[in-house]
Amino acid sequence: MGAGISRLAWRNLWRNRRRTLIMLAAVAVGVWAMVFMSAMMRGMVDEMVRSGLEQLPGMVQIHQRAYRDDPSVVNSMPSPEGTLQAALAEPPVTAWAARVRVPAMVASARASRGLTLLGVDPAAERALGSVPPTISEGRFLEDEHDRGVVLGQRLVERLESDLGKRVVIMSQDPQNDVADRGVRVVGIYKARLPGDEERFAYAGRAALQELLQVPGQVSEVAVMATDYRRPQALVEHLARAAGPQLEVLPWTELDPFLSSMLDLQDGFSLVFMVVVFLALSFGLVNTLAMAVFERIREIGLMQALGMRPGLILRQVLLESLYLLLLGLAVGNGAAWLTIKPLESGIELSSVARGMEMFAMGATLYPALYWRDMVLATVVVLGLGVLASLIPAWRAARLDPIRALNSH
Amino acid sequence: MSAIHCRDLCKTFHQGEEEITGLDHVSLDIEAGSFVALVGPSGSGKTTLLNAMGGLDRPDSGEIVLGDTRIDTLDQGELADLRLNRIGFVFQSYNLVPVLSARENVEFVMQLQGVGAQERAARAEAVLAEIGLEGLSGRRPAELSGGQQQRVAVARAIASEPQLILADEPTANLDSHSATQLMELFVHLNREHKVTFVMATHDTRVMRYARRVVSLQDGRIESDQRTPEAVE
Numbered sequence: 001m002g003a004g005i006s007r008l009a010w011r012n013l014w015r016n017r018r019r020t021l022i023m024l025a026a027v028a029v030g031v032w033a034m035v036f037m038s039a040m041m042r043g044m045v046d047e048m049v050r051s052g053l054e055q056l057p058g059m060v061q062i063h064q065r066a067y068r069d070d071p072s073v074v075n076s077m078p079s080p081e082g083t084l085q086a087a088l089a090e091p092p093v094t095a096w097a098a099r100v101r102v103p104a105m106v107a108s109a110r111a112s113r114g115l116t117l118l119g120v121d122p123a124a125e126r127a128l129g130s131v132p133p134t135i136s137e138g139r140f141l142e143d144e145h146d147r148g149v150v151l152g153q154r155l156v157e158r159l160e161s162d163l164g165k166r167v168v169i170m171s172q173d174p175q176n177d178v179a180d181r182g183v184r185v186v187g188i189y190k191a192r193l194p195g196d197e198e199r200f201a202y203a204g205r206a207a208l209q210e211l212l213q214v215p216g217q218v219s220e221v222a223v224m225a226t227d228y229r230r231p232q233a234l235v236e237h238l239a240r241a242a243g244p245q246l247e248v249l250p251w252t253e254l255d256p257f258l259s260s261m262l263d264l265q266d267g268f269s270l271v272f273m274v275v276v277f278l279a280l281s282f283g284l285v286n287t288l289a290m291a292v293f294e295r296i297r298e299i300g301l302m303q304a305l306g307m308r309p310g311l312i313l314r315q316v317l318l319e320s321l322y323l324l325l326l327g328l329a330v331g332n333g334a335a336w337l338t339i340k341p342l343e344s345g346i347e348l349s350s351v352a353r354g355m356e357m358f359a360m361g362a363t364l365y366p367a368l369y370w371r372d373m374v375l376a377t378v379v380v381l382g383l384g385v386l387a388s389l390i391p392a393w394r395a396a397r398l399d400p401i402r403a404l405n406s407h
Numbered sequence: 408m409s410a411i412h413c414r415d416l417c418k419t420f421h422q423g424e425e426e427i428t429g430l431d432h433v434s435l436d437i438e439a440g441s442f443v444a445l446v447g448p449s450g451s452g453k454t455t456l457l458n459a460m461g462g463l464d465r466p467d468s469g470e471i472v473l474g475d476t477r478i479d480t481l482d483q484g485e486l487a488d489l490r491l492n493r494i495g496f497v498f499q500s501y502n503l504v505p506v507l508s509a510r511e512n513v514e515f516v517m518q519l520q521g522v523g524a525q526e527r528a529a530r531a532e533a534v535l536a537e538i539g540l541e542g543l544s545g546r547r548p549a550e551l552s553g554g555q556q557q558r559v560a561v562a563r564a565i566a567s568e569p570q571l572i573l574a575d576e577p578t579a580n581l582d583s584h585s586a587t588q589l590m591e592l593f594v595h596l597n598r599e600h601k602v603t604f605v606m607a608t609h610d611t612r613v614m615r616y617a618r619r620v621v622s623l624q625d626g627r628i629e630s631d632q633r634t635p636e637a638v639e
Contacts, residue, residue, distance in 0.1 A: 004518040011506035301502045304463055305516050305563075306491020308484055400463050404498065 005311060009318035012291065023287045024327050027380070030280045031331025032338070034273045034376040035368070039339045042367040045265040049228060051192060052258040053251055057130035058096070058222030059231045060238060061254055065247045067219060073102050074174050076217040077246060087241035092225040092234060097124035100208045101219040104171040106151070106201055108159035115155070117169060117201050119208030120144070128224050132189030132202075137163045139187045146204035148186030152197025156188050163188055169203070173213045181211050229262070269372060273379045280380075281387040288320055288391040299395050300403025309396035316395050320388035324380055332373050339368045409472070410439040410571055410603040411460055416469035418455055418626070429455035430466060431626035437605060437619075439570070442597045444617035445607045452626040453607035454575055460605065461494050461573045462486040474570060491519055495564030495602075497574035502560060503548040509559045510535065510544035516567040534562045538592055554585030558592065565596055572596075574606040578613055590616045 013020055053059055062084075067075040079098050080088055088096045100119030105112055121144040125131045131140055136153055149169060151161070161167055163185055170180040183203070191197045209215050225234050231250035239248040252259035292299070299312060345363040413436070418429035430452050437443055445453040458464040459471060462478050463486075471479045478489055490496070495516075503512045513531040522530070535544050538558045548556050557577060564572050574593070578586035594616055597604050606613060614620055615634075622630040 004515070007511075008504070008506065015506060297502070298504060301498070301504070303487065304461070304490060304496050304498075306487050306489075306519055308487045311519075401458055404502070 005315050006318060009315050010322055013319050013322050019287060020323065023283055023323060026280055026283050027324060027327025028330035028334065030276050031328055031376055031380060032334045034276050035332060035335035035373055036339060037272060038269045038372040039366040039368045040364065041265055041269060042369055042372065043365045045261050046367050047365065048261060049258060052255060053228060054129045057128055059225050059228050059251050060223040060234055060248060062221040062238065062242055062246050062248050065245065071101065071103065071219065072172060073212050073214055076214055076219050079216055079218050080221055083241045087238055088223065094224050094226060095127035096221060096223045097121060097128045098218040098221045100205055102171045102212065104169055106159065107168045108161040110160040111158060113155060113158055113198065115199055115201050117171060117203060117208065119203050119205040121205050128222055130222065132191055134190040135187050136190045137188040141202060141204050144205040145207055147183060147207045149183045150187040150189055150202040151185055152200065153188055153190050154194055154197040156185065158198065161185060171212060179211050269375065273376055277379055277383050281383060284320065284384060285387050285390055288316060288388055291319065292316060292391045292395045296398060296403045296406045299398055300400045303398065303400035304404060313392045313396040316392035317385060317388055320384060324384040328377050328380055336368065339366050342366045409436050411437045412472040413460065414470050416459060416466040418459065418466045428626040433628055435621065435628065437603060439603055440601045441619055442604045442617050443619045443621060444614050445605065445621050445623060446609060446614055447623035448609060451623040453623050456623065457573050457575055457605065457607045461496060462489050491516065493570050495567060495569040495572040497560050497564050497572065497577045499576040499579045503556055505548050508545050508547055509540060509551065512559055513562045513566050516563055520567060530566055534566045538562050554581055554588060557581060557589055561592060565600060565602060569602065571603045571605065574604065576608055577606060578608065578610050583612065586610065586612055
């Protein structure tokens with residue numbers, strides 16, 4: 001009977017072609033809106049997370065176990081070698097950088113400031129994407145032996161210093177003695193978040209190791225891989241290679257706030273989809289209720305001929321299901337067609353300052369995720385069939401005599 | 408042997424505060440293979456009796472036995488199965504499913520019965536041919552005349568091979584030519600297929616085809632006459 005009921009439901013759907021097309025358009029536009037908005041949101045969150053990972057930096061970090069409690073040079077670790085170095089050379093690792101990261105003071109002739117001093121290998125940092133996005137004056141470090149320092153624009157203003165002038169950097173060596181050195185400002189950078197310009201200064205890694213008397217020692221290894229949403233497998237792989245003395249942590253633990261953005265976005269997508277569908281469901285229920293109302297006699301006839309109420313319920317639900325499936329196909333298709341050309345980026349320079357507040361650039365890259373299309377499909381089908389139960393139940397409960405005598 | 412047996416049926420309807428008697432202690436025994444007309448003016452109870460016999464409505468009291476099954480005590484699902492497998496219905500206003508073709512309408516009940524597609528199609532074509540609608544099986548109801556639509560409804564009723572066909576005013580919407588053709592078809596099917604026919608009608612053209620005429624008035628049987636002179 002399944003084929004017969006399906007055919008009947010399909011033909012019934014097209015009895016009132018205009019009404020069906022209007023409802024179909026409503027479902028399709030709703031689905032398109034769900035998927036399109038999700039893609040925009042995904043693009044925004046992806047950008048925020050990527051930007052956050054560049055700042056962190058990395059999807060995974062390796063430290064000496066005590067480093068996170070006391071981020072001083074005492075808790076440094078050897079640069080990766082042996083099995084760890086081999087593990088870092090394998091996919092899904094795309095880049096890694098070992099860096100010295102210590103609290104420090106920087107002083108000019110007029111002022112001084114506390115900050116985090118990063119001793120970096122510029123080539124590795126570039127591969128990681130964690131070099132400052134804009135060098136407004138001068139240059140970035142040439143190599144890890146570079147004896148200059150790169151400061152943020154706002155810090156230079158606070159210190160009343162300038163490009164080419166000398167500043168003194170001070171920190172503690174492993175013996176808790178002050179290690180200081182006069183260095184020249186070789187570059188001034190602008191960060192996406194202005195606050196970062198006062199928080200971070202860049203020096204050559206080897207030069208800093210020499211200053212702190214920790215040759216070959218680093219504070220952290222930052223690792224970038226292909227998929228930031230699934231860092232756990234990489235963490236386990238690197239932890240095996242790093243051994244028990246080192247701690248390997250994913251970015252979700254290193255920056256829980258950034259991680260919560262993903263959960264927030266998933267939750268927001270679901271809420272948005274449910275809200276859109278609730279608006280649609282009124283139209284859907286009304287369409288089905290009208291379709292049932294117009295066919296009361298026919299439903300009475302089917303009951304008189306021996307069709308069980310359960311089959312009548314199934315038939316009405318099938319009509320709804322066909323309508324929803326068509327709407328989903330059109331809506332998802334339209335979303336795919338409109339999002340794909342935009343994946344190369346939407347220019348939002350007119351609101352760029354607002355975007356910067358969220359650690360985003362002036363270009364938004366919508367990201368179409370299959371899981372969003374699946375989520376929209378599940379929401380629409382699940383809630384749609386649920387909403388259709390009301391008219392379907394009424395149809396199944398009709399009294400055949402009354403239904404046959406209705407006009 | 409009885410096709411259907413009704414004993415002491417009572418049925419009352421309520422319209423606002425008014426109480427209307429549909430059936431008033433009606434007892435009737437209809438033999439298998441007979442051709443019975445229930446006649447009487449509007450409101451006499453003939454449709455109520457027909458609906459009760461078809462399991463579409465329940466009497467307030469009394470009992471109805473179809474073959475060897477007491478049907479007034481069955482639940483809705485069992486009644487649906489009974490109507491599906493043992494009773495054929497022909498209604499006044501054709502009552503075909505408009506989105507199905509003539510053949511699909513005839514196949515509809517067989518589909519509900521679970522008859523296989525090939526057998527269903529063969530039986531539908533054979534029945535449509537028997538009632539003179541060969542060549543029209545692909546047409547939708549809107550493309551058929553009233554008489555042709557009623558023939559399709561008859562074909563649907565007999566295709567499922569029921570024991571009993573209940574027809575409620577089957578000629579009411581037909582012109583005299585179509586009504587005559589339909590009644591001749593009923594007589595033919597009754598004779599050839601040995602199906603028991605019970606018709607509710609107040610059409611005098613129809614009554615002369617029945618071999619038994621049961622007259623109702625105010626929910627009671629007023630007369631019950633055998634008519635050996637019925638048109639064959």
